[in-house]
Amino acid sequence: xxxxxxxxxxxxxxxxxxxxxxxxxxxxxxxxxxxxxxxxxxxxxxxxxxxxxxxxxxxxxxxxxxxxxxxxxxxxxxxxxxxxxxxxxxxxxxxxxxxxxxxxxxxxxxxxxxxxxxxxxxxxxxxxxxxxxxxxxxxxxxxxxxxxxxxxxxxxxxxxxxxxxxxxxxxxxxxxxxxxxxxxxxxxxxxxxxxxxxxxxxxxxxxxxxxxxxxxxxxxxxxxxxxxxxxxxxxxxxxxxxxxxxxxxxxxxxxxxxxxxxxxxxxxxxxxxxxxxxxxxxxxxxxxxxxxxxxxxxxxxxxxxxxxxxxxxxxxxxxxxxxxxxxxxxxxxxxxxxxxxxxxxxxxxxxxxxxxxxxxxxxxxxxxxxxxxxxxxxxxxxxxxxxxxxxxxxxxxxxxxxxxxxxxxxxxxxxxxxxxxxxxxxxxxxxxxxxxxxxxxxxxxxxxxxxxxxxxxxxxxxxxxxxxxxxxxxxxxxxxxxxxxxxxxxxxxxxxxxxxxxxxxxxxxxxxxxxxxxxxxxxxxxxxxxxxxxxxxxxxxxxxxxxxxxxxxxxxxxxxxxxxxxxxxxxxxxxxxxxxxxxxxxxxxxxxxxxxxxxxxxxxxxxxxxxxxxxxxxxxxxxxxxxxxxxxxxxxxxxxxxxxxxxxxxxxxxxxxxxxxxx
Amino acid sequence: xxxxxxxxxxxxxxxxxxxxxxxxxxxxxxxxxxxxxxxxxxxxxxxxxxxxxxxxxxxxxxxxxxxxxxxxxxxxxxxxxxxxxxxxxxxxxxxxxxxxxxxxxxxxxxxxxxxxxxxxxxxxxxxxxxxxxxxxxxxxxxxxxxxxxxxxxxxxxxxxxxxxxxxxxxxxxxxxxxxxxxxxxxxxxxxxxxxxxxxxxxxxxxxxxxxxxxxxxxxxxxxxxxxxxxxxxxxxxxxxxxxxxxxxxxxxxxxxxxxxxxxxxxxxxxxxxxxxxxxxxxxxxxxxxxxxxxxxxxxxxxxxxxxxxxxxxxxxxxxxxxxxxxxxxxx
Numbered sequence: 005x006x007x008x009x010x011x012x013x014x015x016x017x018x019x020x021x022x023x024x025x026x027x028x029x030x031x032x033x034x035x036x037x038x039x040x041x042x043x044x045x046x047x048x049x050x051x052x053x054x055x056x057x058x059x060x061x062x063x064x065x066x067x068x069x070x071x072x073x074x075x076x077x078x079x080x081x082x083x084x085x086x087x088x089x090x091x092x093x094x095x096x097x098x099x100x101x102x103x104x105x106x107x108x109x110x111x112x113x114x115x116x117x118x119x120x121x122x123x124x125x126x127x128x129x130x131x132x133x134x135x136x137x138x139x140x141x142x143x144x145x146x147x148x149x150x151x152x153x154x155x156x157x158x159x160x161x162x163x164x165x166x167x168x169x170x171x172x173x174x175x176x177x178x179x180x181x182x183x184x185x186x187x188x189x190x191x192x193x194x195x196x197x198x199x200x201x202x203x204x205x206x207x208x209x210x211x212x213x214x215x216x217x218x219x220x221x222x223x224x225x226x227x228x229x230x231x232x233x234x235x236x237x238x239x240x241x242x243x244x245x246x247x248x249x250x251x252x253x254x255x256x257x258x259x260x261x262x263x264x265x266x267x268x269x270x271x272x273x274x275x276x277x278x279x280x281x282x283x284x285x286x287x288x289x290x291x292x293x294x295x296x297x298x299x300x301x302x303x304x305x306x307x308x309x310x311x312x313x314x315x316x317x318x319x320x321x322x323x324x325x326x327x328x329x330x331x332x333x334x335x336x337x338x339x340x341x342x343x344x345x346x347x348x349x350x351x352x353x354x355x356x357x358x359x360x361x362x363x364x365x366x367x368x369x370x371x372x373x374x375x376x377x378x379x380x381x382x383x384x385x386x387x388x389x390x391x392x393x394x395x396x397x398x399x400x401x402x403x404x405x406x407x408x409x410x411x412x413x414x415x416x417x418x419x420x421x422x423x424x425x426x427x428x429x430x431x432x433x434x435x436x437x438x439x440x441x442x443x444x445x446x447x448x449x450x451x452x453x454x455x456x457x458x459x460x461x462x463x464x465x466x467x468x469x470x471x472x473x474x475x476x477x478x479x480x481x482x483x484x485x486x487x488x489x490x491x492x493x494x495x496x497x498x499x500x501x502x503x504x505x506x507x508x509x510x511x512x513x514x515x516x517x518x519x520x521x522x523x524x525x526x527x528x529x530x531x532x533x534x535x536x537x538x539x540x541x542x543x544x545x546x547x548x549x550x551x552x553x554x555x556x557x558x559x560x561x562x563x564x565x566x567x568x569x570x571x572x573x574x575x576x577x578x579x580x581x582x583x584x585x586x587x588x589x590x591x592x593x594x595x596x597x598x599x600x601x602x603x604x605x606x607x608x609x610x611x612x613x614x615x616x617x618x619x620x621x622x623x624x625x626x627x628x629x630x631x632x633x634x635x636x637x638x639x640x641x642x643x644x645x646x647x648x649x650x651x652x653x654x655x656x657x658x659x660x661x662x663x664x665x666x667x
Numbered sequence: 668x669x670x671x672x673x674x675x676x677x678x679x680x681x682x683x684x685x686x687x688x689x690x691x692x693x694x695x696x697x698x699x700x701x702x703x704x705x706x707x708x709x710x711x712x713x714x715x716x717x718x719x720x721x722x723x724x725x726x727x728x729x730x731x732x733x734x735x736x737x738x739x740x741x742x743x744x745x746x747x748x749x750x751x752x753x754x755x756x757x758x759x760x761x762x763x764x765x766x767x768x769x770x771x772x773x774x775x776x777x778x779x780x781x782x783x784x785x786x787x788x789x790x791x792x793x794x795x796x797x798x799x800x801x802x803x804x805x806x807x808x809x810x811x812x813x814x815x816x817x818x819x820x821x822x823x824x825x826x827x828x829x830x831x832x833x834x835x836x837x838x839x840x841x842x843x844x845x846x847x848x849x850x851x852x853x854x855x856x857x858x859x860x861x862x863x864x865x866x867x868x869x870x871x872x873x874x875x876x877x878x879x880x881x882x883x884x885x886x887x888x889x890x891x892x893x894x895x896x897x898x899x900x901x902x903x904x905x906x907x908x909x910x911x912x913x914x915x916x917x918x919x920x921x922x923x924x925x926x927x928x929x930x931x932x933x934x935x936x937x938x939x940x941x942x943x944x945x946x947x948x949x950x951x952x953x954x955x956x957x958x959x960x961x962x963x964x965x966x967x968x969x970x971x972x973x974x975x976x977x978x979x980x981x982x983x984x985x986x987x988x989x990x991x992x993x994x995x996x997x998x
Contacts, residue, residue: 058856059846059856059868059870060856060923074783077761077783078783078790080764080765081764081790090765112708113705113706113708113709114701114704114705114708115701115704115705115708116701212758213757213758213761216758216761216762217761220765220767221752221754221758221761221762221765221767221768222752222767299753300753300754300755300758301754301758302752302753302754308753311726311753312726312731312753314875315726315727315728315731315874315875316728316900316971316972317875317878317879317882318972318975321975379701380701381700381701382700382701385701394975408883412883412887419836420836423836423837424836428836529875529876530875530879533875533876533879533880534879534882534883537835537880537883538837538845538869538871538872538876538877538879538880539835539836539837539869540837541836616872617872617873617875617876618871618872618873618876619837619845619869619870619871619872619876619880620872621869621870621872624872625849625870625872628848628849628872628873629849631755631757632755632756632757632848632849632850633757633777633779633849633850634757634760634777634779634780634783635779636849
């Protein structure tokens with residue numbers, strides 16, 4: 005990236021390099037030119053017009069947002085919208101409370117719930133058997149038993165209740181929208197995509213307090229927040245499945261004169277079935293990842309013990325309920341997948357139905373007996389206390405204490421090296437340039453890599469960032485996000501290729517990836533803080549832990565799908581393993597790499613708020629500030645929208661760039 | 668419309684019984700015990716006229732200690748049903764007007780929320796119920812090893828001498844001052860610049876991050892200075908030492924940009940829902956009369972954080988050991 009190697013044009017605010025000459029120089033070279041010019045101008049102007057603001061100052065736009073919120077709050081007793089939503093919220097509370105008294109909390113005057121643990125375990129196991137067979141039944145039974153054995157029966161039931169209601173609502177809303185998304189024209193798809201991007205990147209902390217305002221505290225707020233975050237995956241994925249039903253099939257069936265409704269229900273939905281199941285699956289995972297956030301507004305579930313352990317810096321006791329969330333996630337993931345496979349098998353008539361009915365009837369009677377017992381006997385109603393939970397908590401505690409004591413110096417050195425070697429120089433350039441210089445540079449890079457297609461979204465997002473008044477913070481966040489995504493991609497390529505080439509490695513690593521994706525970050529924040537201190541690097545680590553799994557999985561799948569004949573052809577010409585990976589597997593898996601980078605980036609963005617809680621400052625801190633102090637809500641909202649804009653901008657540039665690549 | 672308290676409803680006794688039963692012959696274990704307890708509960712119901720109390724639990728251990736002690740007394744002496752709701756301050760105050768929250772037992776001062784919800788300027792859904800006896804001490808603190816090895820560090824005039832030692836990868840060459848969770852009112856950026864200190868405020872962003880940082884600094888003998896406060900359970904573990912800033916005088920914190928003095932001592936107070944007070948009931952008087960000292964709170968907080976007791980058990984233990992103080996609240 006040496007400055008002299010480029011032939012920069014020196015006037016400040018230089019126009020982006022002319023695009024029409026692109027064909028003569030490769031794109032990366034043009035990228036270097038832009039960066040070179042940027043660095044040169046930065047050298048003369050750094051520190052000017054950076055739009056840095058004291059932490060507690062705010063702009064008129066931010067103040068206006070706060071005042072808007074206050075106006076809604078002041079009108080809550082008369083505002084018909086608030087009245088309506090509040091009523092809906094009350095219904096959610098009633099429904100959740102009824103289910104809780106059924107399986108989770110004492111239904112007074114009964115000292116215990118209507119159905120005790122034995123009945124619930126039996127019913128769940130039976131449902132697993134009915135839906136997907138013996139292996140899943142055992143998995144479900146063992147998972148439910150673990151809730152009680154580790155001492156979190158009631159909280160686990162609560163989380164299942166909230167997740168169940170939220171996912172049901174998400175499916176009810178999501179499937180019709182998915183049908184629209186899968187059949188709409190280009191404008192419709194673009195509009196829906198933008199709304200979904202907004203819902204997935206807007207940090208929950210921003211809308212937590214408004215949701216409480218509209219729907220009330222507790223279960224209702226938990227359900228609503230969870231639905232908002234969990235509905236996009238099913239729309240996206242199921243919509244994609246519906247759109248990709250082969251055109252020939254549709255033409256063939258259309259020729260028989262079917263109506264649009266028939267085409268939808270008889271052809272498109274059935275053929276997109278397995279994709280829709282994947283969508284429901286991802287929606288469930290997203291719902292579970294809201295467990296701890298919902299606990300901030302008294303949402304019932306396993307998030308509550310995780311949070312209260314966090315307030316005591318009690319790593320062990322945060323770990324146990326956190327791990328149970330992972331257990332629930334894995335259980336639901338494997339069950340829905342297996343259930344979908346099993347019903348396909350059944351539809352193809354590969355199952356002895358009579359035998360199956362007999363087994364289900366016999367085991368069903370057994371389950372009902374268990375339910376009856378759990379209503380009669382205390383031992384079957386209240387899970388006996390064990391020492392499993394505390395034992396594991398202590399073990400985890402001493403494990404992490406050992407880790408921090410042993411590696412503290414080393415990790416601090418790594419953190420300093422990355423911060424001083426990569427993060428600080430990059431942040432100096434991006435955040436300490438005058439705002440117009442960074443904006444022009446981003447625009448030029450968008451043009452170079454994404455072409456004209458990327459230009460409009462980039463301009464819109466940059467203008468939005470400027471108007472919201474958190475430019476300096478946004479640029480610091482952007483720097484961290486870029487560094488974290490880079491680390492994610494390094495991990496994804498190294499581990500992904502390794503997993504694709506060695507099946508044992510895949511089997512060994514995959515459970516950790518599942519756990520990384522679903523364990524609440526609050527569980528590992530304290531050990532990470534102890535290792536790296538409150539710093540931007542800690543925030544980056546948290547982002548990488550959360551984002552790397554999805555990227556690694558995508559790269560592994562992509563590399564594995566490179567056709568074996570191509571690979572054998574390469575081997576027959578005597579290429580080394582290194583050549584095989586770099587010349588064949590990675591280039592052929594390019595699509596997956598782009599997708600992995602894109603998803604990795606969005607996942608990293610969703611951890612920016614957590615970053616604000618571990619000393620990274622910038623937009624994440626602004627959001628936590630807005631969620632903590634009512635007079636700062638507008639600043640938090642502005643920061644939230646800024647994150648959305650950053651996400652959409654980077655996403656559009658990357659997509660446009662990937663398209664130009666394949667052209 | 669709210670859910671019977673999950674935390675309160677659990678009966679320790681029935682748990683033990685369940686464990687015992689599981690060990691004895693399964694079916695032989697009193698099949699009627701659920702029925703018995705149901706009947707017992709039915710006869711108990713209608714005895715007290717207290718009803719339900721919605722107690723906000725703001726996210727720190729000291730608060731939890733106060734809330735559960737009041738709750739334990741309300742349950743055992745007055746027959747109330749306690750609903751504990753884990754909420755941040757902002758959301759708790761929103762709940763006063765909707766009947767979802769009745770009591771905030773420890774408030775550190777929220778002028779903005781008072782403006783919105785007190786009768787003087789706002790909708791009147793909340794009111795000040797007087798001090799709870801705890802005194803909040805906010806200030807700049809260093810880990811004990813540092814105070815011992817460099818006693819002069821406890822005077823702010825000497826801080827610049829050590830600025831280099833305090834620098835980190837985050838502080839851009841200056842000394843790092845660790846700001847706190849944004850829930851707390853902080854003037855440190857102004858204080859640093861108005862006292863001419865060569866420091867940069869880096870915000871930890873959460874209590875957990877601040878606590879971890881101080882624990883590590885003490886363990887590894889690292890330089891660290893930051894915003895902290897008492898009462899806090901951490902002091903039982905790491906006895907942080909306060910740095911002297913220019914003394915607080917009335918009005919010296921009125922203009923946030925010009926602050927150059929220490930934080931004042933804060934009288935922590937109780938905030939309650941106006942409609943809940945109007946309904947009356949025995950728990951109202953209990954909350955009105957409740958007051959205890961920092962030492963009292965620290966002891967219960969220690970039971971919870973250090974000894975790993977459940978908040979309800981810790982509160983019960985303290986109540987049993989301090990019946991005289993409890994009697995005073997019951998009037």
